[in-house]
Amino acid sequence: MAARMDLDGRPIKPMTICMIGAGGFIGSHLCEKLMEETPHKVLALDVYNDKIKHLLEPDSLPWAGRIEFHRINIKHDSRLEGLIKMADLTINLAAICTPADYNTRPLDTIYSNFIDALPVVKYCSENNKRLIHFSTCEVYGKTIGSFLPKDSPLRKDPAYYILKEDTSPCIFGSIEKQRWSYACAKQLIERLIYAEGAENGLDFTIVRPFNWIGPRMDFIPGIDGPSEGVPRVLACFSNNLLRREPLKLVDGGQSQRTFVYIKDAIEAVLLMIENPDRANGHIFNVGNPNNEVTVRQLAEMMTQVYTKVSGEPMLQSPSIDVSSKEFYGEGYDDSDKRIPDMTIINKQLGWNPKTSLWDLLESTLTYQHRTYAEAIKKSMAKSTAS
Numbered sequence: 001m002a003a004r005m006d007l008d009g010r011p012i013k014p015m016t017i018c019m020i021g022a023g024g025f026i027g028s029h030l031c032e033k034l035m036e037e038t039p040h041k042v043l044a045l046d047v048y049n050d051k052i053k054h055l056l057e058p059d060s061l062p063w064a065g066r067i068e069f070h071r072i073n074i075k076h077d078s079r080l081e082g083l084i085k086m087a088d089l090t091i092n093l094a095a096i097c098t099p100a101d102y103n104t105r106p107l108d109t110i111y112s113n114f115i116d117a118l119p120v121v122k123y124c125s126e127n128n129k130r131l132i133h134f135s136t137c138e139v140y141g142k143t144i145g146s147f148l149p150k151d152s153p154l155r156k157d158p159a160y161y162i163l164k165e166d167t168s169p170c171i172f173g174s175i176e177k178q179r180w181s182y183a184c185a186k187q188l189i190e191r192l193i194y195a196e197g198a199e200n201g202l203d204f205t206i207v208r209p210f211n212w213i214g215p216r217m218d219f220i221p222g223i224d225g226p227s228e229g230v231p232r233v234l235a236c237f238s239n240n241l242l243r244r245e246p247l248k249l250v251d252g253g254q255s256q257r258t259f260v261y262i263k264d265a266i267e268a269v270l271l272m273i274e275n276p277d278r279a280n281g282h283i284f285n286v287g288n289p290n291n292e293v294t295v296r297q298l299a300e301m302m303t304q305v306y307t308k309v310s311g312e313p314m315l316q317s318p319s320i321d322v323s324s325k326e327f328y329g330e331g332y333d334d335s336d337k338r339i340p341d342m343t344i345i346n347k348q349l350g351w352n353p354k355t356s357l358w359d360l361l362e363s364t365l366t367y368q369h370r371t372y373a374e375a376i377k378k379s380m381a382k383s384t385a386s
């Protein structure tokens with residue numbers, strides 16, 4: 001492999017990365033990228049490894065020996081500090097991060113996103129190890145514009161909705177709206193990491209993902225996850241499409257999101273990994289401001305793309321409205337709009353997303369159809385027979 005150069009033209013030394021939550025959606029893509037394109041070594045920590053099995057075996061893989069899986073629950077495992085000490089860099093992805101859990105399992109959500117992340121920060125700080133911590137765009141909460149009257153022209157002014165790392169406030173709902181337990185826990189761990197940087201010199205980077213989507217995200221209920229489970233929107237809508245049932249639009253599907261292709265976003269993370277001088281001390285939005293849709297528009301686009309990739313006809317009524325109380329239960333609330341400001345990541349890392357929403361949905365739904373269509377047919381045939 002030719003020597004890799006950083007953004008300032010210096011050769012990049014191979015490093016060892018302790019990746020916590022490596023078996024999840026983002027972790028699996030990051031491990032793949034690191035194995036295929038870099039000489040770095042990964043200590044992959046997670047309680048599951050199904051999504052990275054293809055990288056772990058057989059022993060004849062070109063990167064054999066550069067990735068090691070450690071089945072560890074960071075809540076209670078004394079091996080954690082030793083693994084952080086063995087690495088040059090720790091990346092923490094571990095978290096409960098599906099909205100259906102925030103209001104129904106708020107304690108687990110807060111423990112997972114704050115308490116369980118504390119030892120990771122402490123070990124990095126005490127051992128002078130660099131940390132890349134995964135936060136969320138949800139720390140911004142609601143936009144300032146959402147509090148203006150519906151007909152106010154200021155709602156169209158970007159100053160009232162663009163989310164900017166160093167100036168936007170974090171606006172959450174009341175405590176009864178337990179949806180915000182996740183955002184609040186993530187905000188507090190960000191503040192703690194920032195303070196460790198300021199008071200104890202911790203080298204940190206904080207990543208705020210804005211709806212990264214692609215293959216291997218979450219699970220399809222009843223196939224590779226619990227039948228009653230509620231994953232994030234990509235998997236919910238994929239599940240509906242695969243089962244030929246209407247897509248459920250929560251509270252009319254009026255919320256807006258920007259979606260970025262996982263493979264574009266992973267490029268940004270690799271730039272952070274390999275350019276510490278440009279990434280340390282920074283918080284980065286990572287999203288695609290050009291891919292904004294309402295959830296209703298997302299449902300329409302996914303239905304069209306799925307019709308194309310599966311060759312199956314569209315349903316007569318492709319979507320239905322459902323209340324958030326019915327879908328998520330008491331205490332749900334929503335972010336109204338999420339457009340990342342890209343100034344900081346452009347300036348520090350020169351990164352820009354490339355993939356349009358249509359293209360990323362086409363490759364993702366092709367994957368979903370190829371991976372799940374047969375299994376769904378079989379499971380549906382079984383349940384009608386019994």
Ligand code: NAD
Nearest residue numbers: 021023024025026073074093094095097134136209211212
């Ligand atoms: P994911 O659920 O697919 O991955 C998280 C992984 O962490 C899972 O494999 C899980 O088993 C592991 N994990 C959780 N608790 C653990 C523990 N105690 N010990 C060991 N492993 C544990 O989620 P993801 O989409 O890959 O997200 C990764 C990170 O990025 C999370 O911190 C999440 O909050 C953040 N994030 C992601 C998005 C997105 O668009 N995907 C958006 C905002 C924030």
Ligand code: UDP
Nearest residue numbers: 099231232233234236248249250255295334
């Ligand atoms: N949503 C929906 N139908 C579903 C799943 C989600 O309308 O089947 C909505 C949800 O209310 C939210 C948006 O889709 O407005 C995105 O949800 P997701 O779970 O992906 O997470 P979020 O972006 O809120 O963190």
